Amino acid sequence: MNGIYIHVPFCVKICDYCDFSALAAPVRMYGEYVDLLLQEAKLRFEKCKKFISSLNTAYFGGGTPSLLPEKELLRLVDGLTSLGVHFEQLKEVSLECNPDSVSLSVLENAASLGVNRFSLGIQTFDDRLLKNIGRRQTAALGRESLFRLNEFAQKRCFRVSADLIFQLPGQTLESFLSDVRELAKTGIGHVSFYGLTVSPNSVLATHLKRGLFTLPEDLYADMYDGGVEILKEFGLERYEVSNFARKGEESLHNLNYWKRGEYLGLGPGAHSFQGNVRTAAPYRYSDWRNWVKRGCPDEDLLKDILGRKERIEEFIWLSLRTSNGLDLTELLKKESFLIPENKICSWVDRNFLAREGSRIFLVGQGWTMMDAVVEDFLP
Numbered sequence: 001m002n003g004i005y006i007h008v009p010f011c012v013k014i015c016d017y018c019d020f021s022a023l024a025a026p027v028r029m030y031g032e033y034v035d036l037l038l039q040e041a042k043l044r045f046e047k048c049k050k051f052i053s054s055l056n057t058a059y060f061g062g063g064t065p066s067l068l069p070e071k072e073l074l075r076l077v078d079g080l081t082s083l084g085v086h087f088e089q090l091k092e093v094s095l096e097c098n099p100d101s102v103s104l105s106v107l108e109n110a111a112s113l114g115v116n117r118f119s120l121g122i123q124t125f126d127d128r129l130l131k132n133i134g135r136r137q138t139a140a141l142g143r144e145s146l147f148r149l150n151e152f153a154q155k156r157c158f159r160v161s162a163d164l165i166f167q168l169p170g171q172t173l174e175s176f177l178s179d180v181r182e183l184a185k186t187g188i189g190h191v192s193f194y195g196l197t198v199s200p201n202s203v204l205a206t207h208l209k210r211g212l213f214t215l216p217e218d219l220y221a222d223m224y225d226g227g228v229e230i231l232k233e234f235g236l237e238r239y240e241v242s243n244f245a246r247k248g249e250e251s252l253h254n255l256n257y258w259k260r261g262e263y264l265g266l267g268p269g270a271h272s273f274q275g276n277v278r279t280a281a282p283y284r285y286s287d288w289r290n291w292v293k294r295g296c297p298d299e300d301l302l303k304d305i306l307g308r309k310e311r312i313e314e315f316i317w318l319s320l321r322t323s324n325g326l327d328l329t330e331l332l333k334k335e336s337f338l339i340p341e342n343k344i345c346s347w348v349d350r351n352f353l354a355r356e357g358s359r360i361f362l363v364g365q366g367w368t369m370m371d372a373v374v375e376d377f378l379p
């Protein structure tokens with residue numbers, strides 16, 4: 001599988017926990033951004049024509065891609081199409097949106113351009129917690145946009161996903177589980193939930209240091225396990241540590257990441273993986289703009305050429321994230337690496353891991369012990 005990721009870095013306001021390449025820029029910058037992104041695409045596609053001609057998925061992520069005015073999204077899609085990305089032929093085209101930019105016209109426009117999957121950043125339905133993390137939306141706006149999106153998607157047979165975050169400052173177990181239940185009750189086909197990670201440079205990190213809030217760190221396992229159980233009740237099965245779907249509604253684009261498929265990322269901070277080399281474009285908008293203007297020189301990409309040890313680490317780590325788990329025969333065939341049998345048995349005996357044929361996969365409490373299991377298996 002081959003995927004393309006298109007980063008749109010704009011947000012109306014930067015959330016207090018944000019660690020993405022995002023900026024609250026005036027609308028007049030959006031046009032310049034589309035020009036630069038198309039310039040980057042043109043230069044980079046030249047070097048991987050075969051890859052572009054065999055794309056399967058596209059993902060507009062951010063930032064907030066749904067903020068792009070219709071005219072600019074149209075220009076972006078048209079420009080990429082003329083460079084060889086035939087959106088209407090792709091298996092999956094996803095667009096991330098935030099509750100403050102999910103109007104019917106945004107949805108209609110995106111759908112007419114080939115988008116067939118929408119991913120909505122809800123994070124929580126609790127107004128107090130939204131405020132604690134500096135989100136701009138209200139819980140009511142989250143509910144309203146989710147309703148609108150679900151209704152639109154049902155009529156047009158599109159797919160919808162929504163994100164929640166847990167371990168928010170001031171969050172209780174009951175509050176998170178009520179978020180999960182409320183979301184699942186809408187009949188949604190895909191949910192992602194993540195424990196909050198606080199980047200040391202974020203506004204939230206400063207608030208925490210000053211003692212304004214505390215994080216419910218001791219509730220991690222209860223929140224995670226409780227959320228999994230509720231989603232299961234509603235037919236949403238875990239297919240990756242943070243992702244849950246009804247059968248057939250899994251995100252193909254993200255599955256490609258975990259299966260170590262190739263992808264190309266466009267935009268500031270966007271990552272790519274091609275031919276065992278991971279690269280990242282300049283993270284800051286101004287650095288990225290200068291880089292594009294200088295012709296996107298390869299030598300200025302952050303590069304990580306994976307040696308055997310890193311490939312093995314990635315294989316183990318990415319495979320165990322998924323419910324399919326890790327195929328020991330494949331690991332042996334691809335990397336000539338065997339995980340010592342006594343290590344596997346020790347996790348299986350404690351019911352953190354299960355084995356079926358040559359496959360091992362996390363079970364029960366093992367999902368919240370993933371880091372320790374992976375660490376133990378690394379060469």
Ligand code: SF4
Nearest residue numbers: 011014015018022063
């Ligand atoms: S919406 Fe997402 S990308 Fe934008 S500021 Fe908030 S966390 Fe960052």
